Amino acid sequence: xxxxxxxxxxxxxxxxxxxxxxxxxxxxxxxxxxxxxxxxxxxxxxxxxxxxxxxxxxxxxxxxxxxxxxxxxxxxxxxxxxxxxxxxxxxxxxxxxxxxxxxxxxxxxxxxxxxxx
Numbered sequence: 760x761x762x763x764x765x766x767x768x769x770x771x772x773x774x775x776x777x778x779x780x781x782x783x784x785x786x787x788x789x790x791x792x793x794x795x796x797x798x799x800x801x802x803x804x805x806x807x808x809x810x811x812x813x814x815x816x817x818x819x820x821x822x823x824x825x826x827x828x829x830x831x832x833x834x835x836x837x838x839x840x841x842x843x844x845x846x847x848x849x850x851x852x853x854x855x856x857x858x859x860x861x862x863x864x865x866x867x868x869x870x871x872x873x874x875x876x
Contacts, residue, residue, distance in 0.1 A: 761860055763868045769793070776860060776868035777824075778834040781806075781814040782841050790871040794833065798825050802835065815839055817852040819859040832863055836870070 763778075764770075769790070770777065779791040785806045787795060795802040805822055806812065812820045818837030824830045836856050838849070860868050 761857070761865055761868070763857075763860070763870055765870050765872055767872055770869040770871065772869075773829055774867045774869045775831045776834055776863070776865040777830045777832075778836050778856065778860075778868055778870040780838045780872070781812075781818075781835045783814045783816075783837070783839050785812070785814045786841070788838075788871075788873055790873045791835070798828065798833070801825065801833070805835075812837065816849065817855045819852075819855050821859055821863045832865070834859060834863075834868070 764774075777794070779794055780788040781791055782788065787802065791802055801822060805820065812818050812835065814837045816837055816839030818835075820835040822833045822835065824833050834856070836852060838852060
């Protein structure tokens, strides 16, 4: 059964999946920026090579993490505008996230919630 933990900081415990936020226009959250740097620009490379993910609320992309990463996959969750004050859109994004995690075979995910810069 899938379990999801929420963390305002980089996770301290091991997980098979790490979820980070991406805002509209593919603006990376601070957590996504830090992860992008740690993974040799994996997120930036992905975002630059496709047109369907734009960081809009509910957009979800599942990436395979680099070989030596502590997680198996990285999930980008589009969260719309940094204000993120649309409760219905956020609920819809959560539903799409759960569906994507189930589809990817995730058992334990950590959603790193942080504020945009």
